[in-house]
Amino acid sequence: MKKTKEPEKINTFFGAGTSIEGTIEFNNTVRLNGNVKGKILGNQGTLIIGEKAVVNAEIIVDVAIIMGEVNGTIEAKEKIEVYPPGRVVGDIRAPVVLIESGVIFNGNCSMSA
Numbered sequence: 001m002k003k004t005k006e007p008e009k010i011n012t013f014f015g016a017g018t019s020i021e022g023t024i025e026f027n028n029t030v031r032l033n034g035n036v037k038g039k040i041l042g043n044q045g046t047l048i049i050g051e052k053a054v055v056n057a058e059i060i061v062d063v064a065i066i067m068g069e070v071n072g073t074i075e076a077k078e079k080i081e082v083y084p085p086g087r088v089v090g091d092i093r094a095p096v097v098l099i100e101s102g103v104i105f106n107g108n109c110s111m112s113a
Helices: none
Strands: 012-014 019-032 035-049 054-066 069-071 074-082 087-089 096-099 104-106
Touching: none
Parallel strands: 012 019, 019 035, 035 054, 054 069, 054 074, 069 087, 074 096, 087 104
Antiparallel strands: none
């Protein structure tokens, strides 16, 4: 299995000084390095949560790549990848889950086709 870590092209970028509260809906690829509280919905998209990001949200996407902090549920249609110094507190569900050594994960993991 090929690791994703960084997709080819990022369409939207929210920098480290950004704070968003509410619902984010997107297509393609979004990278978050700021703070988000609410709900994140990706239609045929990849969500990248950068190392400095703090996300308190329900996440429903195709692919989730986590390197920052997530508090909440993550549901991915294709896969979830979590890399150090990533931290996930909440339940995750995807057909493919990759959690590298050094990641903090507190929750339940469900893998379904």
